[in-house]
Amino acid sequence: MNIQSLHKKLSTLALGEIRYFESIGSTNDEALAWAAQGVSDLSLVIADEQTAGRGRLDRKWFTPKGTALAVSIILRPTSSSHLSRTVGLAALSIADSILKHGFVPQVKWPNDILLNGKKLAGILIETVWSGEHVDSLVIGMGINVNKESVPPAKDLQFPATSIEAELEHAPAREELLHDILSALIARRPQMETDDFLRSWEEMLAFRGQLVQIKAGGEEPVTGELLGLAPDGSLRLLDKHGNNITVHFGDVSLRPTA
Numbered sequence: 001m002n003i004q005s006l007h008k009k010l011s012t013l014a015l016g017e018i019r020y021f022e023s024i025g026s027t028n029d030e031a032l033a034w035a036a037q038g039v040s041d042l043s044l045v046i047a048d049e050q051t052a053g054r055g056r057l058d059r060k061w062f063t064p065k066g067t068a069l070a071v072s073i074i075l076r077p078t079s080s081s082h083l084s085r086t087v088g089l090a091a092l093s094i095a096d097s098i099l100k101h102g103f104v105p106q107v108k109w110p111n112d113i114l115l116n117g118k119k120l121a122g123i124l125i126e127t128v129w130s131g132e133h134v135d136s137l138v139i140g141m142g143i144n145v146n147k148e149s150v151p152p153a154k155d156l157q158f159p160a161t162s163i164e165a166e167l168e169h170a171p172a173r174e175e176l177l178h179d180i181l182s183a184l185i186a187r188r189p190q191m192e193t194d195d196f197l198r199s200w201e202e203m204l205a206f207r208g209q210l211v212q213i214k215a216g217g218e219e220p221v222t223g224e225l226l227g228l229a230p231d232g233s234l235r236l237l238d239k240h241g242n243n244i245t246v247h248f249g250d251v252s253l254r255p256t257a
């Protein structure tokens with residue numbers, strides 16, 4: 001992967017500018033700074049290696065050299081409605097690129113993509129504010145492509161995998177990125193529709209199952225996973241028959257044993 005191969009593969013898509021790094025701390029950090037300088041919609045920061053890749057709450061995201069896709073996509077929203085669905089847009093776009101190969105991924109709400117029950121990709125959405133308005137959003141995606149991208153089990157809270165491990169072959173990263181971006185461009189105008197919400201909901205892992213959600217230091221919540229609220233929050237049914245809505249934040253979801 002290099003800037004020429006990226007430009008070549010992505011040339012048919014209506015994108016902004018592209019920055020490519022052989023090695024970088026975090027593509028999201030670079031994209032946040034670039035977005036604050038006013039770069040155009042759908043500009044991309046891509047790296048072959050991240051030395052300080054981040055998950056939520058500054059958890060570490062591993063991107064070893066030459067093995068994974070690490071990309072940050074800058075969006076300049078034109079309307080402030082349904083911004084909370086952006087993580088769904090990212091999840092559906094990654095899912096579309098995997099479905100193309102005949103495999104059905106799932107979303108472990110809110111921001112993990114699972115393949116065969118193991119974490120294949122993580123999404124980190126960050127915001128650049130202008131006063132009280134959202135100036136831009138950065139969608140960070142880390143996708144394990146080759147087997148060597150998967151961190152050792154001791155560094156993981158949840159089992160992980162790669163495209164190569166599950167599909168027996170790894171697509172070129174430029175091609176994978178092309179597929180993700182073309183899905184994102186196609187789905188973005190539908191973000192406010194019920195169909196969009198339904199497609200996202202259909203991808204949820206553990207639907208109908210008992211799950212436990214831990215949020216920050218609060219008591220864990222246990223309930224049957226029902227689906228999504230219109231803003232992308234998670235709907236659960238607790239053992240007393242009460243509907244519970246879990247909002248985004250520092251939440252972690254697990255099936256109960």
Ligand code: BT5
Pocket residue numbers: 025026027028029050052053054055056057059060061062063069070071072111112119120121122123124140141142143144149150151155156157158160161
């Ligand atoms: C995420 O956070 O899953 C979001 C990861 C987003 C990474 C992208 S890469 C491009 C962009 N630039 C960045 O700096 N970040 C974004 P979270 O749900 O907090 O999960 C983090 C946890 O996933 C870690 O604590 C590890 O347990 C696990 N993990 C780390 N690297 C992994 C990998 N390569 N594959 C699977 N799991 C991993």
